[in-house]
Amino acid sequence: MENILLRNNISRLEEYFACGGYKPLKKALGLKPAEIIAEVKRSNLRGRGGAGFPAGLKWSFIPPGPDGQKYLVCNADEGEPGTFKDRELLRANPHALIEGMAIAAYAIGAAHGYIYIRGEFAAEAAHLNAAIAGARAKGFLGKNILGSGFNFELFVHRGAGAYICGEETALLESLEGFKGQPRLKPPFPALKGLFGSPTVINNVETLAAVPSIIDKGGDWYAALGTAKSGGTKLFSVSGPVARPGVYELPLGTAFSELLETHCGGMKPGKKLKAVIPGGSSTPVLTAAEAMALKLDYESLAAAGSMLGSGGVIMIDDSQCMVKLLQVLARFYHHESCGQCTPCREGCGWIEKVLNRLEEGGGTPGDIDLLYSVAEGMTGRTICALADAMAMPVMSFITKFRGEFEAHAAGKVCGK
Amino acid sequence: MPKLTIDGMNIEVPAGTTLLQAAQQLGIYIPRYCYHPKLSVAGNCRMCLVEIEKSPKLVTACSTEAAEGMAVSTAGEKVKKARRDVLEYLLINHPLDCPVCDQAGECGLQDYYMEHSLQKSRFAADDKVLRQKRRAVGPHLILDNERCILCTRCVRFCAEVTKTAELEVMERADHSFIDLKEGRALDNGYSLNIADLCPVGAFTSRDFRFKQRVWFLKKTPTICLGCATGCQIEAQHNRNAVYRLVPRPNAETNTWLCDYGRMTYKAVQAGDRLEKAMIRRGLIDIEPALREAATRLDEFKGAAAVLGSPWLSVEDNAALARLARESLKTAAYCFDHTAEQGIKDGILINKDPAPNTAGLKKVKAAAGGLSLEEFTALLAGGKVKVLVAEAKAYGLVKAAAAAAGVRLVIFALNRGDAPASAHALLPYASYFETPGTFINYQGLRRATAPAVEPPQGVKPLWAVVNKLASYSGAELHLDSPAAALKDINF
Numbered sequence: 001m002e003n004i005l006l007r008n009n010i011s012r013l014e015e016y017f018a019c020g021g022y023k024p025l026k027k028a029l030g031l032k033p034a035e036i037i038a039e040v041k042r043s044n045l046r047g048r049g050g051a052g053f054p055a056g057l058k059w060s061f062i063p064p065g066p067d068g069q070k071y072l073v074c075n076a077d078e079g080e081p082g083t084f085k086d087r088e089l090l091r092a093n094p095h096a097l098i099e100g101m102a103i104a105a106y107a108i109g110a111a112h113g114y115i116y117i118r119g120e121f122a123a124e125a126a127h128l129n130a131a132i133a134g135a136r137a138k139g140f141l142g143k144n145i146l147g148s149g150f151n152f153e154l155f156v157h158r159g160a161g162a163y164i165c166g167e168e169t170a171l172l173e174s175l176e177g178f179k180g181q182p183r184l185k186p187p188f189p190a191l192k193g194l195f196g197s198p199t200v201i202n203n204v205e206t207l208a209a210v211p212s213i214i215d216k217g218g219d220w221y222a223a224l225g226t227a228k229s230g231g232t233k234l235f236s237v238s239g240p241v242a243r244p245g246v247y248e249l250p251l252g253t254a255f256s257e258l259l260e261t262h263c264g265g266m267k268p269g270k271k272l273k274a275v276i277p278g279g280s281s282t283p284v285l286t287a288a289e290a291m292a293l294k295l296d297y298e299s300l301a302a303a304g305s306m307l308g309s310g311g312v313i314m315i316d317d318s319q320c321m322v323k324l325l326q327v328l329a330r331f332y333h334h335e336s337c338g339q340c341t342p343c344r345e346g347c348g349w350i351e352k353v354l355n356r357l358e359e360g361g362g363t364p365g366d367i368d369l370l371y372s373v374a375e376g377m378t379g380r381t382i383c384a385l386a387d388a389m390a391m392p393v394m395s396f397i398t399k400f401r402g403e404f405e406a407h408a409a410g411k412v413c414g415k
Numbered sequence: 416m417p418k419l420t421i422d423g424m425n426i427e428v429p430a431g432t433t434l435l436q437a438a439q440q441l442g443i444y445i446p447r448y449c450y451h452p453k454l455s456v457a458g459n460c461r462m463c464l465v466e467i468e469k470s471p472k473l474v475t476a477c478s479t480e481a482a483e484g485m486a487v488s489t490a491g492e493k494v495k496k497a498r499r500d501v502l503e504y505l506l507i508n509h510p511l512d513c514p515v516c517d518q519a520g521e522c523g524l525q526d527y528y529m530e531h532s533l534q535k536s537r538f539a540a541d542d543k544v545l546r547q548k549r550r551a552v553g554p555h556l557i558l559d560n561e562r563c564i565l566c567t568r569c570v571r572f573c574a575e576v577t578k579t580a581e582l583e584v585m586e587r588a589d590h591s592f593i594d595l596k597e598g599r600a601l602d603n604g605y606s607l608n609i610a611d612l613c614p615v616g617a618f619t620s621r622d623f624r625f626k627q628r629v630w631f632l633k634k635t636p637t638i639c640l641g642c643a644t645g646c647q648i649e650a651q652h653n654r655n656a657v658y659r660l661v662p663r664p665n666a667e668t669n670t671w672l673c674d675y676g677r678m679t680y681k682a683v684q685a686g687d688r689l690e691k692a693m694i695r696r697g698l699i700d701i702e703p704a705l706r707e708a709a710t711r712l713d714e715f716k717g718a719a720a721v722l723g724s725p726w727l728s729v730e731d732n733a734a735l736a737r738l739a740r741e742s743l744k745t746a747a748y749c750f751d752h753t754a755e756q757g758i759k760d761g762i763l764i765n766k767d768p769a770p771n772t773a774g775l776k777k778v779k780a781a782a783g784g785l786s787l788e789e790f791t792a793l794l795a796g797g798k799v800k801v802l803v804a805e806a807k808a809y810g811l812v813k814a815a816a817a818a819a820g821v822r823l824v825i826f827a828l829n830r831g832d833a834p835a836s837a838h839a840l841l842p843y844a845s846y847f848e849t850p851g852t853f854i855n856y857q858g859l860r861r862a863t864a865p866a867v868e869p870p871q872g873v874k875p876l877w878a879v880v881n882k883l884a885s886y887s888g889a890e891l892h893l894d895s896p897a898a899a900l901k902d903i904n905f
Binding site: 346352376 | 456461496500501503584587
C-alpha cells in the first residue's frame with residue numbers, strides 16, 4: 001500500500017504541490033461545509049491523538065452557520081512517552097496539516113486556527129512557520145482563499161513544556177495564556193472552547209488525513225481500514241527491534257506484521273516479553289496477547305488495552321517491569337497538574353511505593369497497596385491523567401505480578 | 416424544570432440547578448471542600464462525587480446540573496468508597512499536627528474523617544511531602560502550606576470577590592502550593608474571610624491564633640457596627656471576653672465581613688477602655704462623677720445643649736433626647752446627621768462610617784430639634800455653656816465647641832476616643848454588652864445582642880442618662896431599653 005501521510009520528498013511547498021497538493025482544498029471550497037463533514041464522517045476517520053473520537057462527529061457538534069467566532073486548534077503537543085509520530089509528520093509533510101486545517105476550518109466555519117506545538121519542537125515549529133508563510137504567499141491561507149471568499153488565518157503557538165497541555169482543555173487554557181490545567185466538562189469545547197467560543201481540537205495526524213479524504217472520498221479512506229476505523233495509522237515503534245521508527249500502516253494490520261515485517265523483528269538475542277501498544281498510558285499486553293492482535297481501535301479495546309496514540313513500546317525479557325513502571329510513575333507524578341486530589345496525591349504515592357519496591361525496601365503488601373491506590377484514582381478526576389497513571393499500574397501488576405513479588409521479597413535490579 | 420430523584424426522593428428544580436444544590440434542598444448534605452456557594456465552581460477536591468444511575472463514572476455534584484429523569488445516589492457503596500479514598504489521599508501528606516493547629520475543632524479534614532473514613536492510614540509517616548510551614552502573608556493571616564489541601568477557595572476569593580488576585584497555585588502535582596504573587600501581600604481589606612473559607616488550618620487568623628480552642632467558644636448572633644452596612648455577625652466569646660467576629664451569611668446584607676469590622680471588638684477589651692468616669696482627667700468612680708456632671712448641668716440650666724450620635728443605638732439617642740427636653744428643658748439639641756449611604760467598594764464597606772444614621776433620623780422625627788448647621792452655629796455663638804455628647808459625634812462639632820470654650824460632658828467607650836479637654840467623661844456599656852437597635856443603610860432594623868458583661872458598674876448609656884437626669888432633679892423613669900423607645904415610630 002502507498003503511504004498517505006508519510007511520503008518522501010513532499011515537505012517543500014513545490015514538492016507537495018507537484019504531488020497534487022492543495023487541489024483538495026480547491027475542491028473543498030467548492031463544496032458546502034455540511035458536505036465536507038458528511039464526507040469525513042463517511043471516512044470513519046477517528047481522532048489520532050489517543051481517544052479515537054470520530055472526527056466528523058466532533059466537527060458536527062459545532063453550531064453550524066457563519067455566525068459567531070469559532071476556532072480550529074491543532075494539538076501538536078505530542079508528549080505521550082513512546083509517541084513520536086506527529087513530529088515525524090510535521091517534518092516530512094507539514095503542508096498536509098496546513099491544507100487539512102484550511103479544509104476543516106472551512107467545514108466548521110472557523111476564521112482562525114492555532115497549531116499548539118510542543119515547546120521542545122523548536123525546529124519543527126520553525127519549519128511549520130516557514131511552510132505557513134509559503135502557503136500564505138500562494139493564497140492557500142489568509143484572506144479570500146483561492147478566490148472563494150473564505151478567510152482563514154493560521155498561527156503557531158509553542159507550548160512551555162507540560163505534558164498535561166496535550167489534554168485538549170488544558171491546551172486551551174495554555175493557549176489563552178493561563179496555567180495549563182484541564183477544565184471541568186461540560187461545557188465541552190465544541191460549545192465553549194478557546195476564548196469561550198465553539199472550538200474543534202484535532203490531532204496533527206487526524207487533520208493531515210483530511211486532504212486525501214476530500215481528494216479520494218470518504219469511502220476510499222474507510223476501505224483502507226477496518227469496518228469501524230478508517231484509513232491508515234502512524235505507529236511509533238520503540239524498543240529493541242531491528243528497525244525502530246514511525247510506520248504508516250492500515251488500521252487492522254496484524255501486530256506480528258508490524259514487528260516481523262516492518263520493524264525487522266527483535267534485535268538478535270532479544271525476546272519480546274511485553275508490549276505497550278498505544279503510548280505509555282495504555283494497559284500493557286503480554287507478548288502472546290500482542291502477537292495474536294490486530295492493530296485497530298476495536299481489537300485493542302477487546303483485548304483490554306487501547307490503540308491510543310499508536311506509540312508501540314516493545315519490551316524484551318531483559319527488562320524489569322517494576323523498574324519500567326517506576327520510570328512511568330516518575331513521569332506521571334511529575335506531570336500531574338495537581339488540581340484533583342486523587343491524581344495529585346495518588347501519583348506521588350505510587351511513585352514512592354515503586355521506589356521502595358525497586359530498591360528492595362518493599363513489602364508483599366505493597367503490591368496490593370499499589371493496585372488499590374491506582375484503582376482509587378480511576379475515573380475520579382477532571383481529566384484522564386489519573387487513569388493514564390492507573391492503567392499501567394493495574395495492568396503491570398495483573399500481568400507481571402511475579403516480578404513485583406520478587407522485588408517485594410527483596411530482589412534489587414542489577415544486583 | 417427537570418424532575419429527578421436523589422436517594423429515592425423526588426424533587427423538581429429549576430434548570431441549571433446542580434445536584435449539590437438540589438440535594439441540599441432535600442436536606443441531604445454532600446461533603447465538599449472546594450465548593451462554596453459564593454465562588455465559582457472548581458471541581459478539584461473530588462469530595463462531592465455522587466453516582467448517577469446508568470452513568471459509568473461518578474460525577475461531581477458541585478458541577479453537574481440536574482437533568483430530567485436522573486436517579487442520583489449520594490449514599491451508595493461506590494460513593495462512600497470514593498469519599499474514603501479522597502480523604503485518604505488528602506491526608507497522606509497532611510502533617511496531622513492537630514494538637515497545635517488552630518483549626519482543630521472546626522476542621523474539614525477532622526470532621527469528614529470522623530464521618531466518612533475512620534480508616535487507618537496506609538501511608539508511611541516519614542515519607543510525606545514537606546512544604547513551607549507558618550509564615551505571615553499579610554497583616555491578618557498566617558499561611559501553613561503543609562496543611563493545605565489545594566481546594567483553591569482562597570485563590571478564587573481573591574480573584575472573584577476582592578478582585579485583587581494576590582494568590583496563585585504555584586508548581587504542579589503534589590509539590591504544588593498556594594503562594595502570594597511576587598511582591599504582593601494579602602492585605603485587601605477582606606483577607607480574614609480566607610481564614611473562614613479555608614476548610615483546613617492552612618490559613619489562620621493572626622489575631623485569633625492560639626487564643627482559644629474553638630470548642631470553648633460561645634456564639635452570640637449580633638450585628639457589626641463598623642459602618643452603615645450593618646453586617647450580620649456572630650460574636651464568639653468565652654469567659655466574658657470576645658475572641659473573634661465572623662459573618663452570619665444572609666441574603667439581605669452580607670456573606671463576608673471586612674477586616675475592619677472583624678477588629679471592632681478589640682476596642683471593647685482595649686487597655687484604654689473607660690471602666691470608671693473621669694473628671695478633668697482624673698479617674699474617679701461613676702457615682703461621684705455623675706453627681707459632679709449633674710451639678711454642672713444644673714449650674715448652666717438654660718445654657719445646656721445635647722447632641723445625638725449616629726454611633727449610638729436608637730434607645731440611647733432617644734434617652735438623650737428626653738434628657739434634653741424633659742430634664743434640661745432646653746431647645747438646644749440636635750439629632751441630625753446626614754451622610755451619603757451606599758456600598759463604596761462594591762463589596763461591603765459603606766460610604767457612611769456610622770452604623771445608625773438612619774436610626775438617628777427616627778429619633779429626630781419623634782423629638783425634633785435643630786439641624787446640625789443650626790446647632791453648630793449655636794455652639795459657635797457662645798451662648799451654650801455645657802454640651803452633652805457621645806465622643807465620636809462630638810467630632811462633628813468639635814471646632815465650634817472648642818472655639819467657644821464649651822464645657823463638655825462626654826460619653827465615651829475608650830479614653831482614646833474622647834477629647835482631652837472634656838470636663839466629664841462618662842463610661843457606658845458597648846453594644847457587645849447591651850442590646851441596641853440600629854437601622855442600616857438598607858433601612859433594615861436590627862438589634863445587637865449582648866455577648867459579654869460590661870465592666871463592673873458600667874451601665875447602658877440610656878441608664879446613665881436616666882441617673883444623670885435624676886441627680887439633676889428631673890426623673891425620666893427609664894427602666895428598660897423599651898421605655899426609651901416609647902415615642903419612636905419605626
